[in-house]
Amino acid sequence: MDPVVVISGGGIIGNYISSRLKLNSIQSIVVEKELRNIEYKHNIRTLTLNSFSKKLLDELDIKIKYAEIKKMRVFDGEGSGKINFSSDQIQEDALSYVVFFNDLQKKLQEIENERTVYETYIKDIKENDSENFCEVLLSNNKLLNAMVVAGCDGRNSNVAKIAKLDEIKQNYDQTAITFTANAKLEDNHTAIQIFSDKGIFAIMPCPAEKNGPTHTIVWSIDDEILDKYEANQFLKDYLGYFEKKLGTKITIHSEVLSFKLSSHSFKNYVAGRKVLIGDAAHSIHPLAGQGINLGFADADAFCEEIIAEYERTANVNHKKVLKRYEVRRKTFNELMLRSMQIFVEIFKSENLYMRLLRNIGLSSVNETSFLKRFFINHASGKNKI
Secondary structure (H helix, E strand, O other): OOOOEEEEOOOHHHHHHHHHHHHOOOOEEEEOOOOOOOOOOOOOOEEEEEHHHHHHHHHOOOOOOOEEEOEEEEEEOOOOOEEEEEHHHHOOOOOEEEEEHHHHHHHHHHHHHHHEEOOOOEEEEEEOOOOOOEEEEEOOOOEEEEOEEEEOOOOOOHHHHHHOOOEEEEEEEEEEEEEEEEOOOOOOOEEEEEEEOOEEEEEEEOOOOOOOOOEEEEEEEEHHHHOOOOHHHHHHHHHHHHHHHHOOOOEEOOOOEEEEEEEEEEOOOEEOOEEEOHHHOEEOOHHHOOHHHHHHHHHHHHHHHHHHHHHHHOOOOHHHHHHHHHHHHHHHHHHHHHHHHHHHHHHHOOOHHHHHHHHHHHHHHHHOHHHHHHHHHHHHOOOOO
16 A cells, blocks of 8 residues: 655654654655664763653653753853743743653654665655656665655755755854763753853753763864864863863763754755655754754644645645645744854854843843743743744
8 A cells, every 4th residue: 555655764753753644544654774773872862852842752652761951051151141941930840851862763763663664765756747646766666656755864855855955054163062971960950051162062961871871961162173173182171161160070971972063944845745844854053952843843733734634635635735834834944043043153252242242131031031931931842833
């Protein structure tokens, strides 16, 4: 039986969509270029889920370890500006939830194994306006007929290339390094973000593991600084600055991972029966930890539109359904992307007046209850994004 939706990419978002559609009796197939059983040896990379994203996973009964963030402190390491957030201020149990990327990826893959074609990719997609489906040619030369092809295959999306959609890219000229560590902070439910001339430094609690780390760290550094150092020497020279700011010793627990930071987006998410979702459509700076949450919000909107249409007609009017999805998500995603670009420029600036402005801005938000609640609601996902 041919699927209603072919999903390119067996990552977190692609597998979530397949599981959500299956829950509503809609057939899908996931096409994944990697091996079936990748061994996840070490937990290093983490994701910060807002309450809305966690709710979507809870509805699928996805059970993995997570750490709750109940408080958040944001301050300028070179000045006095600060913001303090608490889940109590919005009557929620937590602001957000930290999970290990590998744990979530593995759990979703296990659920979707029977609906996934591994070591394969989409070679071509042929559409005919007179037909109610498109032909999806796989690299193993098998042919599938589908009403919609969902590109959930991340940056350098194969579906985007086949669709020949116009991409917009921006290089932040920064590198993010991430690792797990042991540290003793005021409690086990506080996340702290520090802006300084030594980079944007975020430290958050880790999901509990036996003999595991207590915290995860994501540190964004200007390339012009990092290029002067070998990675281990940079950590040795600069980690002490943040240890003093936090009043604790930070002991690195894991391998240190690094990746260049850039953003991308597409002028359109849809071309015929082809649609881009999550990182395939857009990516942003990890400053606010919202990349995965934008992906889940995309996936939720896409599933809502597909499910509503299919339940009503047992068919999918791709032009109507995909356009509604694009309208719902594209404007907001672009707003988030532009906002992050502005924030990065403000907080990486060494201009004295810009520093003064950001300190005044942080303190003003901290002292204005309306603005503070707005930012907390948005960051936690209480305001649906």
